[in-house]
Amino acid sequence: MTAGLSLHGVHLTRGAVTALRGVDLVVDRGELLVVLGPSGAGKSSLLRAIAGLDPVTGGTVKIGGRDVTGLRPGQRNVSMVFQSYSLLPHLTVADNIAFGHRIRGADRRAAAARAAQAAATVGCQDLLTRRPHQLSGGERQRVALARVLVREPDVFLLDEPLANLDAGLRTRMRTEIRAVHDRLGATTVYVTHDQSEAMALGDRIAVLRDGRIEQVDTPDEVWHRPRTRHVASFVGAPGMNLLPGDGPLRLPGVQASAVELGVRPEHVRLGGDGTTRDGPPGDVERVEVLGEDALVHVRLGGHALIARVPARTRPAPGDRVTVGVAEEHLHAFDLVTGERIPLPAGAGRAAAR
Amino acid sequence: MSWHDFAKLRRRRTYGAVAVTALFASPLLLLFTGSLREPGLPPVIAPPLIPDDAGFTAYHQAVSHGDLVRAAANSMIVAAVGVPLSLLVASLAGFALAQLPRRLTNTVIGLSVLAMTVPAAALLLPRFVLFRTLQLTDTLVPLIAPALIATSPLYPLIYYLAFRSIPADSYDLCRLADLTPMQTWRRMALPQVQPVTAALAALTFVLTWSNLLDPMVYLYDRATFTLPLALRALAAMDPHNQPVFLAGAVLATLPTLLVLGVAQRRFMHSYGPEGAP
Amino acid sequence: MSRDRRQLLLMLTPYLVGLVVLVLLPAAATMAMAFTETDLIAGSRLVGWDNFVELTGDPAVRAAVGNSLSYLAVSVPLRLVLAVGLALLLHRRARAVGTARAAVLLPGAVPELAYGLLWLWLLNPIQGPVNQLLMLGGQGGRTMFGSLPPQWLTDPEDARAGIVLMSLFTIGETFVIVLTARLALPPEAYELAELEGAHAGQVLRRVTLPLLAPVLTVLVVRDTLLSLQASFVPTLVVTNGGPPPYATTYLSLVLYQDAFEYLRYGYAAAVAALMLALTAVAVLIQWRLLRRWASRGLVGGQARLPGN
Numbered sequence: 001m002t003a004g005l006s007l008h009g010v011h012l013t014r015g016a017v018t019a020l021r022g023v024d025l026v027v028d029r030g031e032l033l034v035v036l037g038p039s040g041a042g043k044s045s046l047l048r049a050i051a052g053l054d055p056v057t058g059g060t061v062k063i064g065g066r067d068v069t070g071l072r073p074g075q076r077n078v079s080m081v082f083q084s085y086s087l088l089p090h091l092t093v094a095d096n097i098a099f100g101h102r103i104r105g106a107d108r109r110a111a112a113a114r115a116a117q118a119a120a121t122v123g124c125q126d127l128l129t130r131r132p133h134q135l136s137g138g139e140r141q142r143v144a145l146a147r148v149l150v151r152e153p154d155v156f157l158l159d160e161p162l163a164n165l166d167a168g169l170r171t172r173m174r175t176e177i178r179a180v181h182d183r184l185g186a187t188t189v190y191v192t193h194d195q196s197e198a199m200a201l202g203d204r205i206a207v208l209r210d211g212r213i214e215q216v217d218t219p220d221e222v223w224h225r226p227r228t229r230h231v232a233s234f235v236g237a238p239g240m241n242l243l244p245g246d247g248p249l250r251l252p253g254v255q256a257s258a259v260e261l262g263v264r265p266e267h268v269r270l271g272g273d274g275t276t277r278d279g280p281p282g283d284v285e286r287v288e289v290l291g292e293d294a295l296v297h298v299r300l301g302g303h304a305l306i307a308r309v310p311a312r313t314r315p316a317p318g319d320r321v322t323v324g325v326a327e328e329h330l331h332a333f334d335l336v337t338g339e340r341i342p343l344p345a346g347a348g349r350a351a352a353r
Numbered sequence: 354m355s356w357h358d359f360a361k362l363r364r365r366r367t368y369g370a371v372a373v374t375a376l377f378a379s380p381l382l383l384l385f386t387g388s389l390r391e392p393g394l395p396p397v398i399a400p401p402l403i404p405d406d407a408g409f410t411a412y413h414q415a416v417s418h419g420d421l422v423r424a425a426a427n428s429m430i431v432a433a434v435g436v437p438l439s440l441l442v443a444s445l446a447g448f449a450l451a452q453l454p455r456r457l458t459n460t461v462i463g464l465s466v467l468a469m470t471v472p473a474a475a476l477l478l479p480r481f482v483l484f485r486t487l488q489l490t491d492t493l494v495p496l497i498a499p500a501l502i503a504t505s506p507l508y509p510l511i512y513y514l515a516f517r518s519i520p521a522d523s524y525d526l527c528r529l530a531d532l533t534p535m536q537t538w539r540r541m542a543l544p545q546v547q548p549v550t551a552a553l554a555a556l557t558f559v560l561t562w563s564n565l566l567d568p569m570v571y572l573y574d575r576a577t578f579t580l581p582l583a584l585r586a587l588a589a590m591d592p593h594n595q596p597v598f599l600a601g602a603v604l605a606t607l608p609t610l611l612v613l614g615v616a617q618r619r620f621m622h623s624y625g626p627e628g629a630p
Numbered sequence: 631m632s633r634d635r636r637q638l639l640l641m642l643t644p645y646l647v648g649l650v651v652l653v654l655l656p657a658a659a660t661m662a663m664a665f666t667e668t669d670l671i672a673g674s675r676l677v678g679w680d681n682f683v684e685l686t687g688d689p690a691v692r693a694a695v696g697n698s699l700s701y702l703a704v705s706v707p708l709r710l711v712l713a714v715g716l717a718l719l720l721h722r723r724a725r726a727v728g729t730a731r732a733a734v735l736l737p738g739a740v741p742e743l744a745y746g747l748l749w750l751w752l753l754n755p756i757q758g759p760v761n762q763l764l765m766l767g768g769q770g771g772r773t774m775f776g777s778l779p780p781q782w783l784t785d786p787e788d789a790r791a792g793i794v795l796m797s798l799f800t801i802g803e804t805f806v807i808v809l810t811a812r813l814a815l816p817p818e819a820y821e822l823a824e825l826e827g828a829h830a831g832q833v834l835r836r837v838t839l840p841l842l843a844p845v846l847t848v849l850v851v852r853d854t855l856l857s858l859q860a861s862f863v864p865t866l867v868v869t870n871g872g873p874p875p876y877a878t879t880y881l882s883l884v885l886y887q888d889a890f891e892y893l894r895y896g897y898a899a900a901v902a903a904l905m906l907a908l909t910a911v912a913v914l915i916q917w918r919l920l921r922r923w924a925s926r927g928l929v930g931g932q933a934r935l936p937g938n
Binding site (some may be wrong): 048074080086100 | 520522523525526528529530531532536540541544545547
Binding site (some may be wrong): 363364366367369371374381383384441442443445448450453464465467469471472474475476478479480482483499500503533534538556559563565566569570581588595602603605606609610613 | 633635637647659660719730732735742743799862863886902913
């Protein structure tokens with residue numbers, strides 16, 4: 001089976017700025033791949049390279065096995081949802097949805113029927129006669145989505161489609177987007193800087209940093225086995241704690257001076273609550289309560305560390321606590337390359353001291 | 354600031370507005386009342402502003418003596434061909450400038466600014482030679498020709514700025530739909546800058562309709578005279594018969610006021626808070 | 631070359647052709663012609679700098695240069711001050727403001743020639759409404775200020791003042807641009823000034839004018855360019871350059887007369903060159919002033935001039 005979309009060694013330079021530095025990526029047919037990264041990582045450039053809006057300066061782009069590197073955007077059969085939705089103010093919702101379809105020569109009635117059908121798919125069939133300035137943010141988003149559904153492109157591209165919505169609506173819309181994708185089964189690339197969105201939506205997540213892909217894996221893998229220290233610290237809220245290998249936490253079986261050790265805040269145990277053996281002592285500096293959970297900032301032997309604990313059992317600032325981490329929750333990264341070091345099989349089961 | 358102060362300020366603004374209206378409308382009102390006087394009377398000292406014998410005799414004389422009907426028809430031909438052509442040239446060029454590479458765009462903008470600094474009178478002579486060589490003097494072609502530079506090189510630049518203020522996403526959308534630049538211009542860009550088009554249409558019309566310099570140089574045959582030129586001939590014929598040439602001036606002014614009024618309504622039209630360019 | 635690029639160039643072509651054939655080549659031809667003696671019958675012959683030498687001794691040209699410069703010095707600032715004042719007066723909603731905004735545009739909509747004919751009558755010393763208005767309340771043929779009424783068409787000073795007066799009513803475009811710029815200013819700047827307790831004069835000097843400065847400087851340059859040419863129709867129609875010999879003779883009129891009345895094309899081209907040089911100098915001086923203001927921080931960072 002050919003891939004839905006594949007990129008090989010894609011470089012993209014715009015003026016003095018290099019946005020992509022050799023991106024290799026394969027998206028399976030029907031897969032929803034989320035591209036995740038901080039702003040400036042090259043996420044939008046990646047989408048624009050796939051769409052052909054910015055010409056690549058190296059490498060190849062294939063869609064459904066067809067090399068489209070030299071083709072202009074209109075010949076690639078891709079659809080895109082923009083962050084700003086890009087609805088045309090002079091057209092009604094129906095005409096906005098049918099815009100691309102009409103241009104491609106569909107007659108008015110057929111285009112209107114398709115538009116109505118697409119609108120129904122995303123639940124905006126009641127808005128067809130309105131104009132964009134009469135819509136709320138969520139409604140605009142739906143219309144923008146309906147517009148890409150009106151055609152049957154080989155690849156859907158979504159560029160932070162939920163970034164302009166408020167938190168509640170964002171959660172609801174992402175569920176709907178996933179539902180629409182499951183119904184249509186189209187190859188989709190979805191760009192976001194919001195990792196919870198990425199976790200919730202993606203079949204797989206590609207983590208982008210500085211124009212390079214650091215890891216492409218299922219959300220589970222990205223969470224549990226981050227391939228680089230950057231992935232580890234970027235994914236998670238807050239991200240993984242990183243401490244020097246010869247610091248307060250130790251992992252036998254690795255060269256302590258050549259690694260960095262990581263542990264997720266969720267896996268740090270404080271105080272003697274009985275589940276871990278006593279670890280090294282630390283001082284509680286600050287506590288942030290987030291409803292059920294609390295983030296506890298601990299100073300541990302000169303290093304800052306964050307623990308996520310149930311709010312009911314949280315310590316108070318100024319308390320002295322013991323910091324315990326189960327060994328299977330420790331990650332090791334090469335100090336120089338930042339790459340994950342596979343833990344030696346049967347490494348000692350001693351917990352952090 | 355209390356409500357009372359606020360209301361007082363508002364009232365003062367209204368007084369100011371009324372004074373401004375009176376000041377700027379008065380020349381036109383005087384033009385009109387002056388044209389209502391009976392023509393051919395000996396000059397009187399301090400005639401009343403609204404004449405006792407108000408009537409439209411001066412208009413009859415102006416139209417018949419000045420051959421204003423034919424002149425108006427010529428002016429309308431020039432405007433009907435020239436104004437749409439001029440807008441077309443301006444919007445096409447402005448669109449292309451907004452899309453082409455920066456270097457080329459900056460060069461063309463520089464040339465346009467340079468062109469704006471050249472005094473119109475300095476171009477008359479070579480243009481005259483050009484049109485005479487092409488045997489186009491005493492036709493309306495030289496009067497329509499400025500449409501090729503969009504009547505004023507400023508207008509393509511205004512379109513350029515308007516097209517640039519359309520979000521880049523909208524252009525990307527059109528590229529994804531495989532629209533040619535021409536289709537993008539017509540289907541996406543032009544409808545969004547409609548208020549600009551309305552304003553420039555009015556300005557272009559006023560400039561074209563009022564053009565006196567070009568007809569003075571290119572037209573000698575009375576049959577080809579445009580309205581301003583016919584009016585000049587009329588005023589020269591009997592410089593002391595003011596009601597007649599004032600009546601002619603009123604007739605020449607009416608279309609521009611009409612166009613301005615219509616354009617102003619279109620100018621105010623936009624697509625809500627987000628769509629306003 | 632891609633399909634899109636080709637089509638974009640095609641869209642630009644009509645304008646470029648117009649620009650080259652109707653403006654740039656004619657301008658170059660005029661410059662070249664300035665060094666010849668040309669008429670349409672005998673053809674032309676090169677005369678070097680003769681035309682320019684003759685210019686320096688031509689009383690009409692000398693008068694016109696002086697008149698043009700003094701017209702610029704008086705009319706351009708007055709027009710700008712008037713336009714800014716009106717824009718600030720009419721920028722807020724109140725009853726009758728909409729009508730007033732439209733009224734300011736009216737005189738500019740009158741075709742130039744009709745406008746000239748109108749003023750020919752308005753300024754008529756005996757019958758004209760302007761002098762009638764001035765003589766309201768005056769006695770014995772004197773004005774309300776007790777002076778003799780202005781002789782608009784026969785006294786050189788009064789005639790020049792009349793031409794300036796005519797120009798003050800056609801500020802519609804400038805007014806609209808200033809009004810639009812004022813409406814676009816951020817309300818926060820004014821709220822801040824109000825919180826600091828600034829009075830109206832301080833707000834004008836410290837908030838409004840600095841924020842409008844970029845637009846105003848562009849308008850000054852533009853108005854200078856236009857004014858050099860806009861004095862043409864009024865002088866032709868209303869005063870015909872007089873009262874004699876050259877009270878209201880401006881460069882554009884000299885150029886027109888030399889070319890199309892005396893048929894001295896080469897000499898007229900030299901006048902055009904002089905006019906172009908004057909324009910360039912005026913723009914350059916204003917540009918310098920603008921740069922100096924900018925370096926003092928008076929002009930905002932977004933000063934966008936045509937061409938930049």
